[in-house]
Amino acid sequence: YQAKRQKLSVCVFEPWMGRVVAEQLNIAKRLASAIAEKQLSLHFQPQVDLESGQLIGAEALCRWHDKELGDVSPGKFIPIAEERGMIVALGNWVIEEACRQLAEWRDQGHFMAGQLAINIAAQQFEEEDLVESLLNSCSCFGIEPSQLSLEITESGIMDNPEKAIAMTEVLKGKGLGLSIDDFGTGYSSLAYLKRFAADKIKIDISFVRDMLTSDNDRVIVATIIAMANTLGLETIAEGIEQQDQITALLAMGCTQGQGYYFDRPLGAEQFVQRWL
Ligand code: C2E
Ligand code: MG
Ligand code: MG
Ligand code: MG
Numbered sequence: 001y002q003a004k005r006q007k008l009s010v011c012v013f014e015p016w017m018g019r020v021v022a023e024q025l026n027i028a029k030r031l032a033s034a035i036a037e038k039q040l041s042l043h044f045q046p047q048v049d050l051e052s053g054q055l056i057g058a059e060a061l062c063r064w065h066d067k068e069l070g071d072v073s074p075g076k077f078i079p080i081a082e083e084r085g086m087i088v089a090l091g092n093w094v095i096e097e098a099c100r101q102l103a104e105w106r107d108q109g110h111f112m113a114g115q116l117a118i119n120i121a122a123q124q125f126e127e128e129d130l131v132e133s134l135l136n137s138c139s140c141f142g143i144e145p146s147q148l149s150l151e152i153t154e155s156g157i158m159d160n161p162e163k164a165i166a167m168t169e170v171l172k173g174k175g176l177g178l179s180i181d182d183f184g185t186g187y188s189s190l191a192y193l194k195r196f197a198a199d200k201i202k203i204d205i206s207f208v209r210d211m212l213t214s215d216n217d218r219v220i221v222a223t224i225i226a227m228a229n230t231l232g233l234e235t236i237a238e239g240i241e242q243q244d245q246i247t248a249l250l251a252m253g254c255t256q257g258q259g260y261y262f263d264r265p266l267g268a269e270q271f272v273q274r275w276l
Pocket of ligand 3: 182204238
């Protein structure tokens with residue numbers, strides 16, 4: 001005991017630390033009830049063919065408006081959901097709602113080209129139940145699994161690469177699409193990448209944002225595209241805000257994009273009006 005005690009480091013507790021913890025707890029509590037009461041919503045951002053500007057799919061992005069906290073960004077509440085064991089429940093709601101929305105559009109006579117992409121957190125990807133949740137929601141709303149595509153981050157895959165590889169095989173067998181999100185920000189090994197049954201790489205927003213001003217970022221983007229082409233993977237650039245980025249991306253061989261230049265993530269009705 002004495003030996004253990006000497007190894008303990010001094011921990012300074014400042015008042016602001018207490019406030020941060022209290023704020024997080026409050027957000028977590030409210031988020032838990034928002035999930036249970038289905039108070040989240042989905043927005044949809046178009047994905048386009050860079051040459052023609054035609055719609056090739058959309059990404060579903062989770063939104064939360066809380067009475068007390070106002071709009072909370074997913075950049076804030078998704079990590080909290082991950083840390084506090086709520087991400088699987090949240091993710092299952094997203095899957096169900098995405099399928100419900102596709103069915104509603106179909107029933108209204110709107111055709112959505114391509115696939116609807118859903119973000120899947122690493123913890124969801126490690127759950128055996130993921131496949132069942134996806135297939136259940138699909139059959140419940142009469143949606144083909146091939147109408148969906150899953151986005152998992154590069155770092156999410158590297159959490160447990162062997163398990164991720166096995167999961168992708170199963171999902172691919174069921175016809176779902178699979179993209180590696182935020183590519184370039186993690187540390188994936190090319191050996192894993194080759195075994196991972198993805199069909200698309202999403203070039204991270206940070207490289208796309210700086211590719212016109214930074215030689216490094218331009219070279220990284222070009223290298224990712226060349227590597228993807230070699231491995232037979234499609235590429236899509238996230239965060240396109242200017243025409244010049246499109247010109248540069250096309251010259252490098254990337255033909256798909258997403259970003260404010262085309263449209264922001266939109267509520268379902270606005271998405272239908274503008275894109276379907
Ligand atoms: P992500 O999947 O990489 O999504 C792209 C983010 O970039 C979205 O932020 C989108 O609104 C934003 N974006 C799109 N185009 C542009 C642009 O031209 N410029 C700029 N500056 N930003 C652009 P959002 O909606 O705030 O989501 C942030 C992250 O939260 C997502 O990153 C994703 O990792 C996570 N997320 C969102 N919804 C879900 C969900 O349903 N499940 C899970 N697990 N994660 C989600
Ligand atoms: Mg994404
Ligand atoms: Mg991304
Ligand atoms: Mg991101």
